[in-house]
Amino acid sequence: xxxxxxxxxxxxxxxxxxxxSKPLRVVEDASGExxxxxxxxxxxxxxxxxxxxxxxxxxxxxxxxxxxxxTIGGIIDQWDEQRWRS
Amino acid sequence: MKICQVEGTxxxxxxxxxxxxxxxxxxxxxxxxxxxxxxxPVGCKPGDWVIAVGSSAARDxxxxxxxxxxxxxxxxxxYWDEASGRAGGNANADTARRA
Numbered sequence: 001x002x003x004x005x006x007x008x009x010x011x012x013x014x015x016x017x018x019x020x021s022k023p024l025r026v027v028e029d030a031s032g033e034x035x036x037x038x039x040x041x042x043x044x045x046x047x048x049x050x051x052x053x054x055x056x057x058x059x060x061x062x063x064x065x066x067x068x069x070x071t072i073g074g075i076i077d078q079w080d081e082q083r084w085r086s
Numbered sequence: 087m088k089i090c091q092v093e094g095t096x097x098x099x100x101x102x103x104x105x106x107x108x109x110x111x112x113x114x115x116x117x118x119x120x121x122x123x124x125x126x127p128v129g130c131k132p133g134d135w136v137i138a139v140g141s142s143a144a145r146d147x148x149x150x151x152x153x154x155x156x157x158x159x160x161x162x163x164x165y166w167d168e169a170s171g172r173a174g175g176n177a178n179a180d181t182a183r184r185a
Contacts, residue, residue, distance in 0.1 A: 001123035001157055003096075003112070030120065040102055050098055050110065050123050053156045054141055060102055060154030073105055073154060074098030084121075 001073060003084060004029050006047045010036055018067040025072065027051060030084050037070040048079040087160070089116040092134045096123055104154045111159070113138065116168075124157040135166035 004027040012024065025039045027049065038061055043049050052060045052073045060071040090113035098110060109126040113136070124138050125148045136159045139147050147158040166173055 001110070001125075001155070003121060003123060041100055050096070050101075052154050054144075056142075056145055056154045056156040059145065059152050060104055062102070062104070064152070071102075071154070074101030074110075077097040077099050 001050050001052050002029060003076065003079065004035070004037070004049055004051050005084075006043045006045050006049060006072075007034065008045055016067055018065055020063075020066060022061065022066065022068075027070075027072075035070055037072050038066070038068040039072045041072060041075065043072055043075050048076040048084070050074045050076060087137045087139050088157075089163070089166070090114060090122070090124070090136055090138050090159075091116070092130045092132050092136060093121065094132045102154065104152070106149075106153075108148065113157075113159075116171075122157055124159050125153075125155040126159045128159050128162060130159060130162055135163040135168075137161045137163060 007026040007028050010024040010026050023039045027037045028034050037051050049072045052071050057068050057071040058064050061068050093112040096110040096112050111126045112121050113124050138159050144155045144158040145153050147160050148155040
C-alpha cells in the first residue's frame with residue numbers, strides 16, 4: 001500500500017460496465033506522478049490516503065468483479081508534506 | 087519477500103470496512119527511499135527489520151482471500167546487520183554458540 005494525496009475528482013460518464021458507478025479520484029505520489037484511484041469512502045481534495053494496489057484493489061472495492069488496480073483504503077488522520085517527501 | 091524497516095504506525099480512522107481494525111505501519115523497503123504501508127498482524131515496533139509479502143500472498147497472510155492488502159508483514163528478523171546486509175551473526179560466532 002502507498003501513501004498518496006488526492007488531487008481532484010475525475011468524471012467519466014462513458015465507462016466500462018464493471019467500473020459500476022464508483023467515484024474516481026486523481027491521486028499523486030510523493031514524486032508528483034499522477035494516477036487514478038477508485039474511491040469507496042469519499043476522500044476530499046488534499047486528503048492524504050492509503051491506496052491499495054494489485055489484485056487486493058479489487059477486494060478493497062467491495063466487489064471482486066470491479067475492474068480496478070488502485071483503490072483508496074483509508075484517509076490518514078495525521079500526515080504532513082515534509083514526512084511524505086522525505 | 088521484501089526486507090523492510092518499520093518507521094512508525096499510521097492512523098487512518100476513515101477506512102473501508104474490509105480493512106477491519108488491523109494495524110497499519112509505514113515501512114521503508116531496504117535499498118529504496120520510498121515509503122510504503124503494510125498491514126501488521128505480527129506486532130512490530132518502530133525500527134524493527136521485518137519481512138513482508140506482496141501480491142496475493144499478502145491477502146492470505148493478512149487473514150483471508152478477501153482481505154484487501156497488497157503488503158503484509160509476516161515476520162520480524164531477529165538480527166539484521168544493515169552495514170553488511172547479513173542476517174544473523176558471523177560463522178565463527180555460530181560455531182562458538184554451538185560448542
